[in-house]
Structures are given as structure tokens and as C-alpha cells.
Amino acid sequence: MNFKDCVTWNEIAQQPGIWKEEVSIVKENIEALGKFIEGVKGDKVKVIFTGAGSSEFVGNTICSYINSRIDIEVLSVPTTDIVSMPEQYLDADADIILVSCARSGNSPESVAAVELADKLVKNIHHIFITCNKDGKLAKISETGENKYLLLMPERTNDKGFAMTGSFSSMVVAGVLVLLRKDLDVLGEKVEYVASLVERNLDKIVANAEIVADLDIERIVYLGDGTSKGLAEEIALKVLELTGGKLASFFNTFLGFRHGPKSIVNDKTAIVCLMSNNPYTRIYELDLLKEFKNEGGKKQIIVLDTVYDEEVKANSNYYFSYEDAKLGEMEDIFASLSYLVYGQLISLIKSAKLGINPDNPCPTGEVNRVVKGVIIHEYNK
Structure with missing residues (x-):
């Protein structure tokens, strides 16, 4: 099938426009959000980003950068961990801002994590970053002054199976909200990356087709x-959009040597x-040099911001934006340009395997919104 006939294609391609819109949305909310966050009093305020699946990976992506910029502790804890073992993450005497990230806002664990936090933490405040104005989290946001709803643009509520624009919009929103004092400067970086991706979309598609x-x-x-x-997020897109037919993994460059590298064979792309x-x-x-010296038929694909001759020489396929300004940015912004590559590789590979990327699991073992989860009463 033609991947451009899929809803998922449109949802990937429209992301740069969404990122620009996101900057405007945060600017419109920034005064109220600032008052809300600064109104949380306590000896040591802690921010916990939470979500399940791709929504969890929002926090996993942005927290290390945010922690390097502000003196408030910022953590990423999945709702699935909070729900199954709340006492390890929800300290009754802590001063917590729980930032719930969700596409639909209807996942059972998302709702349960909020309810547990309200039940167990004396000084709890919530920020809901969600893409569905009609979802349960959006409705919960109306139930108290300790809750703030930051609604993503309507078109981020992806209709396709996999989260794409919903994920990236929440990444942008999370960074801009927590680093709101530098909003103008950071917003300009987001807008620059968005325009760069828009200009290079045809090139990105062509390169993604080579990998696929x-x-x-x-x-x-x-x-x-x-x-x-x-x-981590891009690796999940591979599994989701190919229905598990293409196995995927993720790691850091240094971490990969410590056991996970065992997965590499002659039919592996890195x-x-x-x-x-x-x-x-x-x-x-x-590590690139190590891969090169090992030989074999594995394929080394490199995504880069600037042109680097030595990096290129140690790869099989070298795709670079060759943009000096992009190369000077912090990775949290520059890597948005990589995200589109990863999403498109998964989308195109799915179509080439004869799978419908909008519905890669028609038998229902995995669903767009998780089903079958029973939330049990917590009485400790």
C-alpha cells in the first residue's frame, strides 16, 4: 500500500506546524501556568512526569535536560509503576506536581494515578497535558483548584494507531512549561527546527525509504x-507500526556494549x-569506529545535524541536515528533527510489509487506547 494514503502519514507530516502552534499555546497560558506552579508551596517541590507507553517517554525524553536547567527535582515515572506500587512514588508528605501526559486521557492507569495521588499525597497539584478535550483527564481537571489543563491542538489527538504528533507536541509543551522563564529564546529554537523539517521533508522521506x-x-x-x-519512543514506533514483525531495541552508545550489543547480526540496522x-x-x-572495524553486513545509519566527514566515513548511510544553527542547539530541540526520520522509517517499512499502519493489529491484541486493565482498590 502507499504509505501516503494513511492517516498516520498526515499526522507525521503536520508535526512542524503543530510545534509552532504549541509555542503560541504555551505563551497564551504562561502567566496562568506560572502562577499555578509558583503557588505550590513546600520545603522541596518535586515534579513528576507520568504517562504510559509513548506518554511515559515524554518524561523520559525531557527530564534530564530540564533537571540541568532548574533547581526543582524533575522525575519521570510511568503511570503503570505508580498504579502497581504507589507507596514507592507517592510520598504523603512530599510537595508534588504530577504532570500527566496523555493522548486520549482515557487510559485506566492515567486516571488511577491521579486518583491515587489525590488520595495519598497531602500537598498534590496536577498539570494535565493532553490532546483530547473530551477525555477523562480533561474532565478531571475541572474538579479542583489544584488542577491545571494544558490542552494540545485538536489535530494532535492522533486518529492513527501510533502516537506521533501527540508525543512530539507534549515534548515541546513539557520543556517550554518547565523552562518558561526562557520561553522566548526556547520558542524560537522550536520554531527554527520546525521550519527546517518542513523544508527538508521530501529529503527526509527519501532517506527513510532507503532505510525501509x-x-x-x-x-x-x-x-x-x-x-x-x-x-525509546522511535523503537516503539517500529514495533507498533510493523505489528512486531520487525524487532526493535534502544540504548545509549556506551550502554549498548554492555550486553545489548549481543542482538546485532547481519540483518540488523543500527x-x-x-x-x-x-x-x-x-x-x-x-562506537561507530568499533562497528566499522568489526565488519559484517550490519547496516550503520547515522542521523546528524552538521556535516562531519569522520562520522560519515564510519557509517553505511549518513543523513545530515548540514545546518550550522541546528548543530549549535541543545539536543532536546535538535533531536526533534531526528524524531520525524524515525517515525517515517517505521511508517514506510510497515507499508512495505503489507501492513496497514493505521491499524497494524487488526486482531485487537494491542489497542489504540489500552483495554482490559482492572484497577484494584488501594487500601494501605
């Missing part, structure tokens, strides 16, 4: 820092998300 045409059975995404969370941090790139290049 490879004769592979496994694909690995490697990224450091914020790009580790991004690699997609490397290069960092803009010069020190980090030294370690990343070391």
Missing part, C-alpha cells in the same frame, strides 16, 4: 541524554542519533 528498503530483521536506535528517550555535545560525540564516534 534494507533487508533487515532487527533495528536498534542509539541516543544519549535526551535522545535516549527519543530512541540507527545512531548523533549528539550536538562535542564531548558526547567523542564516545559516539568511538
